[in-house]
Amino acid sequence: MKTAEIKRRYLAHFEANGHAVVPSAPLPAISDPNLLFVNAGMVQFVPYFLGQQAAPYRRAVSVQKCIRTPDIDEVGKTSRHGTFFQMNGNFSFGDYFKDGAIPLAWDLVTKSQAEGGFGLDPERIWPTVYLDDDEAFEIWRSVGVPAERIVRRGKADNFWSMGIPGPCGPSSELFYDRGPQYGQEGGPAVDEDRYMEFWNLVFMQYERGPGVGKEDYPILGELPAKNIDTGMGLERMASILQGVDNLYEIDEVRPILDRAAELTGKRYGAGSSHVASESHPDDVRLRVIADHVRTALMLIGDGVTPSNEGRGYVLRRIMRRAIRAVRLLGWQDRALPELLPVARDCMAPSYPELATDFDRIADYAYAEEDAFLSTLRAGTTILDAAIAETRSAGGAALTGEKAFQLHDTYGFPIDLTLEIAAEQGLQVDAEGFRRLMADQRARAKADAQARKTGHTDLSAYRAVLDADGPVEFTGYQEVSRESRVRALLGAGGPLGAAVEGDTVELVLDTTPFYAEGGGQQPDQGLITVGGGQLEVLDVQQPVPGLIVHRARVVRGEVRAGESAYAEIDTSRRRAISRSHTATHLVHQTMRNFLGESATQAGSLNAPGRLRFDFNTPTGVAPSVLRDVEQQVNEVLLADLEVHAFITSLDEARRIGAMALFGEKYGEQVRVVEVGDYARELCGGTHVARSAQLGLVKILSESSIGSGVRRVEALVGMDAFNFLAREHLLVSRLAELYRVPSEQVADRVEQTVTQLRDAEKELEKLRAQLVLGGASALAAQAKDVRGVAYVGTEAPEGAAGNDVRTLAQEIRGKIDPARPAVVAVAARSNGKASLVVAVNQAARARGLAASDLVKAAFSGRGGGSPDLAQGGGLPAAEAPNLLLTVEKAIAEA
Numbered sequence: 001m002k003t004a005e006i007k008r009r010y011l012a013h014f015e016a017n018g019h020a021v022v023p024s025a026p027l028p029a030i031s032d033p034n035l036l037f038v039n040a041g042m043v044q045f046v047p048y049f050l051g052q053q054a055a056p057y058r059r060a061v062s063v064q065k066c067i068r069t070p071d072i073d074e075v076g077k078t079s080r081h082g083t084f085f086q087m088n089g090n091f092s093f094g095d096y097f098k099d100g101a102i103p104l105a106w107d108l109v110t111k112s113q114a115e116g117g118f119g120l121d122p123e124r125i126w127p128t129v130y131l132d133d134d135e136a137f138e139i140w141r142s143v144g145v146p147a148e149r150i151v152r153r154g155k156a157d158n159f160w161s162m163g164i165p166g167p168c169g170p171s172s173e174l175f176y177d178r179g180p181q182y183g184q185e186g187g188p189a190v191d192e193d194r195y196m197e198f199w200n201l202v203f204m205q206y207e208r209g210p211g212v213g214k215e216d217y218p219i220l221g222e223l224p225a226k227n228i229d230t231g232m233g234l235e236r237m238a239s240i241l242q243g244v245d246n247l248y249e250i251d252e253v254r255p256i257l258d259r260a261a262e263l264t265g266k267r268y269g270a271g272s273s274h275v276a277s278e279s280h281p282d283d284v285r286l287r288v289i290a291d292h293v294r295t296a297l298m299l300i301g302d303g304v305t306p307s308n309e310g311r312g313y314v315l316r317r318i319m320r321r322a323i324r325a326v327r328l329l330g331w332q333d334r335a336l337p338e339l340l341p342v343a344r345d346c347m348a349p350s351y352p353e354l355a356t357d358f359d360r361i362a363d364y365a366y367a368e369e370d371a372f373l374s375t376l377r378a379g380t381t382i383l384d385a386a387i388a389e390t391r392s393a394g395g396a397a398l399t400g401e402k403a404f405q406l407h408d409t410y411g412f413p414i415d416l417t418l419e420i421a422a423e424q425g426l427q428v429d430a431e432g433f434r435r436l437m438a439d440q441r442a443r444a445k446a447d448a449q450a451r452k453t454g455h456t457d458l459s460a461y462r463a464v465l466d467a468d469g470p471v472e473f474t475g476y477q478e479v480s481r482e483s484r485v486r487a488l489l490g491a492g493g494p495l496g497a498a499v500e501g502d503t504v505e506l507v508l509d510t511t512p513f514y515a516e517g518g519g520q521q522p523d524q525g526l527i528t529v530g531g532g533q534l535e536v537l538d539v540q541q542p543v544p545g546l547i548v549h550r551a552r553v554v555r556g557e558v559r560a561g562e563s564a565y566a567e568i569d570t571s572r573r574r575a576i577s578r579s580h581t582a583t584h585l586v587h588q589t590m591r592n593f594l595g596e597s598a599t600q601a602g603s604l605n606a607p608g609r610l611r612f613d614f615n616t617p618t619g620v621a622p623s624v625l626r627d628v629e630q631q632v633n634e635v636l637l638a639d640l641e642v643h644a645f646i647t648s649l650d651e652a653r654r655i656g657a658m659a660l661f662g663e664k665y666g667e668q669v670r671v672v673e674v675g676d677y678a679r680e681l682c683g684g685t686h687v688a689r690s691a692q693l694g695l696v697k698i699l700s701e702s703s704i705g706s707g708v709r710r711v712e713a714l715v716g717m718d719a720f721n722f723l724a725r726e727h728l729l730v731s732r733l734a735e736l737y738r739v740p741s742e743q744v745a746d747r748v749e750q751t752v753t754q755l756r757d758a759e760k761e762l763e764k765l766r767a768q769l770v771l772g773g774a775s776a777l778a779a780q781a782k783d784v785r786g787v788a789y790v791g792t793e794a795p796e797g798a799a800g801n802d803v804r805t806l807a808q809e810i811r812g813k814i815d816p817a818r819p820a821v822v823a824v825a826a827r828s829n830g831k832a833s834l835v836v837a838v839n840q841a842a843r844a845r846g847l848a849a850s851d852l853v854k855a856a857f858s859g860r861g862g863g864s865p866d867l868a869q870g871g872g873l874p875a876a877e878a879p880n881l882l883l884t885v886e887k888a889i890a891e892a
Contacts, residue, residue, distance in 0.1 A: 635864020
C-alpha cells in the first residue's frame with residue numbers, strides 16, 4: 001500500500017467517525033516561540049489542550065508534516081530516524097476517551113484492506129499500557145487482544161506530559177511483530193527491533209501542578225474534561241504495509257536514495273540492517289541524502305528559504321549536508337537538479353502543491369547549491385591559509401575562534417573544517433567553537449525574548465490570561481475607550497501599584513492599542529488611570545490572546561483594578577496604516593511583474609516608511625522597480641476603497657486572497673482588499689481609501705540573503721519631503737555644472753570617472769616612487785655575518801601592497817647565490833608595519849621571514865618562511881623594527 005493511500009484511508013476512517021479533517025499546519029511553528037518547526041501532530045492543537053482557546057470541533061483528525069532537528073548529525077546511522085516525518089493523529093477535546101480511542105484504532109488497523117482498513121494481522125499486534133491503567137487493559141481485552149499480549153510498562157515508556165504544569169496521563173502504544181528474523185520473542189519489552197511501535201494513544205487524564213523540576217510536578221488530580229491525543233507514524237506504518245525493513249525503503253524515500261546511488265555509482269548494501277554497518281559507510285551517506293533532500297523539498301514548499309539564522313539556517317545546514325554527502329560519494333557536479341525532482345514525484349501524491357509550486361522551490365534549492373559550491377571553494381582557500389598559519393606558529397590545533405569565523409562569516413560547515421584539518425594532521429578546538437556558537441545563540445534568543453516579554457516570566461502572562469481570558473482588541477473600530485486595569489506586571493511578576501517614573505507592563509480588559517505583529521509596529525499613546533497617567537511605549541502579545549502595554553508612569557500613581565481610559569496616538573496610527581496598505585500594494589505589484597513566486601518573506605510597517613522582503617532568486621532590474629512604483633501610484637490615484645472583512649479560510653482561498661507562507665490560520669480569517677487590485681489575509685490596520693496614501697516612493701532594492709530581496713520605500717509626507725530634498729539637490733548640482741537638470745547625472749558620472757582615473761594615475765606614481773630606489777638599496781646591502789641585509793623605510797603613507805612589492809623587488813635584485821634578508825618598515829595612520837623577505841640561500845642558512853617578524857613584534861605577526869609581515873606598533877617604532885631584524889640575523 002502506497003504511503004499516500006495510507007494517509008487517505010486514515011483520514012477517511014476518522015472522518016466517517018465524526019472527526020473534522022484539519023489540514024496539516026505549515027512546518028514553521030509560528031505561534032510557539034520555543035519551536036522552530038512543528039515536531040508533533042498535537043502542536044497545532046496545544047491551545048485547545050491547555051484550555052487557552054475553545055476548540056472549534058469536538059473531534060479532529062490530521063496528517064501533520066513534522067520535523068525534528070536536535071539529532072541532525074545522527075541521521076543515517078539508523079534506519080528508523082530522519083528529520084522529516086508525518087504524524088497521523090486523531091484528537092478528542094472532552095468528547096470520547098479510552099473506550100472510544102482504543103476501538104477506533106483497533107478497527108482501522110485490523111479491518112481488511114477491501115473494507116478500507118490496513119489489514120494487519122491482529123495476532124501480531126501487541127498493545128502496551130501504563131502499569132496501573134486497568135481501564136485501558138480491559139478495553140484492549142474487550143476488542144479481542146489476549147491478556148498475554150497486553151504489556152504493562154512504567155512511566156518512562158507509557159506516561160506522557162509536556163514537561164510543564166498542565167495535562168498529563170497514561171499512554172497506550174501499539175507494536176507490530178515483524179517476525180523471528182528480526183529478533184527474539186517476548187514482546188516489545190524484550191525486543192523493540194522485532195516489535196516495531198507504530199501508534200501511541202495518549203490519555204490526558206490528570207493535571208500536574210508546579211514543582212521544583214518537571215520530575216517533581218505533583219499530580220493534582222483528574223481533569224474534568226479528558227482529552228485524547230494519538231499519533232501514528234505514517235512512515236513506520238508504510239514500512240509495515242510495504243513489507244520493507246526500514247524507513248529508507250518506503251515509496252516516498254527509496255527512489256531518492258536509488259537516484260543518489262545511481263549518480264555516485266554506489267550500492268545501498270545495508271538495506272536489511274537496522275544500524276548502518278561500519279563496513280558499509282556509504283549507506284549512511286545515501287540515507288543522509290535521501291532524508292535531507294526530502295526535508296529540504298518540504299521546508300521550501302512551506303515557505304522557508306536558506307539563511308544564516310533560525311529556520312533558514314536549519315534548511316541551509318541540511319541542504320549542505322546532503323550536497324556534501326553526494327560529493328564525498330564521488331559526484332562532483334550539481335546534485336539537486338538530479339535529486340529534487342525525484343523527491344517531488346515521491347511526495348506530490350500526498351501534497352500536490354509541491355508539483356504546482358516546483359519551479360519556485362527549485363529556484364531556491366538550486367541557487368543554494370550553487371552558492372554552497374562557491375563557499376566550498378572560497379572557504380577551503382581560507383582554511384588552507386589558517387592551517388598554514390597555525391603550523392608556522394608551531395600550533396597543533398586550529399583555534400575555536402578561527403573555526404567560528406569560517407562558519408559565521410563564510411558559511412563554512414564545522415564538520416568540514418574538522419575533516420580537512422584532520423587530513424592536515426591538525427585538531428580543531430571544537431569546544432571553543434561550540435562555546436562561541438552557544439554564546440551567539442544565547443544572545444540572539446535573549447534579545448528576541450526581551451523584545452517580546454521584557455524579561456518577564458511567561459508563566460506570569462499565562463496566569464493573567466487564565467484568570468480573565470483573552471483581551472478584546474477594539475482598535476479596528478475606535479482609537480480610544482474606557483477600560484479597566486486587569487493587571488500590572490514588573491520584572492518580578494504582578495505588582496499592586498506603580499508610581500511616577502516606573503516602567504511597567506499593563507493589561508487592560510479591552511484596548512484600542514494594536515500589538516506589534518504581521519510586520520506592523522505597535523501603537524503608542526496614553527492611558528489615564530485615576531489620578532495617574534502612563535505613556536505607552538510598546539504593545540506586545542507575549543502569549544496568544546493577551547495584549548500587554550509596556551508603559552512609563554508619567555504622573556501620579558496607578559493601581560491594578562482601577563478604571564482606565566486608553567487613547568492611541570492617532571497621527572502615528574494613521575502613518576503606520578498608510579505604510580501597511582502601501583506594503584500590500586507593493587506586494588501585489590511585485591507579483592504582477594515578477595510572477596507568483598515573489599512572495600512576502602517579511603515586512604516592517606512604520607510611520608511614513610515601509611520595508612518589504614520578498615522571495616525571488618535574482619535581483620530586480622531598475623526599470624522593473626520604476627514600473628512597480630508607477631503602477632502603485634496609479635492605484636493611489638484611482639482612490640480605491642480599502643475593505644476588511646471576516647470569512648472562512650476556504651472562502652478566502654477561493655476568492656484568491658494571498659496568505660503568507662508558514663502562517664497557521666484558523667477557520668475564520670480577516671481579509672483586507674484594496675478594490676479589486678489586492679486581496680490578502682491580514683490582521684493589521686489600514687487606510688479607508690488608497691488615495692489617502694498620497695505617494696509611494698521606492699528608495700532601494702537589495703539582497704538580504706540567498707533568494708531574498710528587500711525593497712524600502714517612503715509613504716505620504718515622508719515621500720513628498722524626500723522628493724523635495726532631491727529636487728533641491730539636483731537644482732544645486734545643475735547650477736554648479738551649469739547644465740539643465742536632466743544632464744546632471746551624466747555630468748556627475750563624468751566627474752566620478754575622471755576622479756577614478758586620477759586616483760589610478762596617482763597609484764602608479766606612488767608605486768614608481770616606492771620602487772624607484774630598489775636597485776640602489778640592493779646595491780647598498782649591509783653584510784651581517786655573511787648575510788646581505790637591507791633595512792629601509794618606505795615613503796610615508798605607502799600602501800601595503802606597495803611595501804610588500806618593494807621588499808620582493810629589492811630581494812630580486814640581490815645575487816641569488818648570496819644569502820639575503822630585506823626588511824621594509826612603513827608608517828601609516830600613526831602605526832608602524834614591517835615586511836620581511838628572505839631568499840632561498842638565506843633559508844638554507846636557517847633564516848625564516850616569519851621568525852624574523854615575530855622577533856620584531858614579540859611573537860606576533862605571520863606569513864611564510866619566504867615572506868612575512870606584522871604591524872600595530874606606534875609609528876615611531878619603525879626604525880627599531882629594522883634594528884631588531886638586523887640583531888636577530890646577527891644572533892642567528
